[in-house]
Amino acid sequence: MKARVHVMLKDGVLDPQGEAVRHALGALGFDGVEGVRQGKVIELDLAEGTDEATVREMCEKLLANTVIESYQVELV
Amino acid sequence: MKARVHVMLKDGVLDPQGEAVRHALGALGFDGVEGVRQGKVIELDLAEGTDEATVREMCEKLLANTVIESYQVELV
Numbered sequence: 001m002k003a004r005v006h007v008m009l010k011d012g013v014l015d016p017q018g019e020a021v022r023h024a025l026g027a028l029g030f031d032g033v034e035g036v037r038q039g040k041v042i043e044l045d046l047a048e049g050t051d052e053a054t055v056r057e058m059c060e061k062l063l064a065n066t067v068i069e070s071y072q073v074e075l076v
Numbered sequence: 077m078k079a080r081v082h083v084m085l086k087d088g089v090l091d092p093q094g095e096a097v098r099h100a101l102g103a104l105g106f107d108g109v110e111g112v113r114q115g116k117v118i119e120l121d122l123a124e125g126t127d128e129a130t131v132r133e134m135c136e137k138l139l140a141n142t143v144i145e146s147y148q149v150e151l152v
Contacts, residue, residue, distance in 0.1 A: 006117055008117070008119070018118070018119075021118065021139070024138055025134060025138060028134075028137055030133075031123070032123025032126060033121070033122060034122065034123065035120075035121035036119065036121070037118075037119045038116060038118050038119075039117045039118075039119070040115070040117065041082055041114070041115045041116065042094075042097065042112060042113075042114050042115075043084070043094075043113045043114075043115070044111075044112055045109070045110040045111035045112070046109060046110065047107070047108025047109075047110065054106070057106075058101055058104075058106055061104055062097070062101060062104060063097070
């Protein structure tokens with residue numbers, strides 16, 4: 001089974017990487033880009049029967065820095 | 077309107093970051109993690125009426141390195 005985890009910076013946390021992308025898109029002539037946030041997506045290939053709670057524990061312990069990042073778990 | 081872009085390394089391209097995560101999860105005692113791939117997710121806040129073709133152009137020109145990365149666009 002597979003799980004997909006999205007890790008994004010929380011609202012209000014400065015995202016310089018996203019800001020750089022926004023600026024670069026403007027410089028390339030793409031108008032109307034009002035904001036960009038960049039995060040991580042982690043695709044996990046797991047043993048059958050792994051439950052969502054285990055994946056959430058992985059997020060808390062390793063995948064996300066919960067002080068500044070939020071995460072979403074999706075089992076596929 | 078918002079668009080979400082997923083950028084992942086293509087299959088067969090070595091993913092050292094994902095490999096490091098897999099190793100670290102094993103070291104933390106999570107068994108059964110068979111593989112990990114790590115990619116980027118970019119959330120764009122766009123002017124109303126921007127179409128998917130424009131977002132794809134952004135991917136081709138800036139957001140993804142199409143030699144080694146594939147991307148998926150999702151309008152939200």
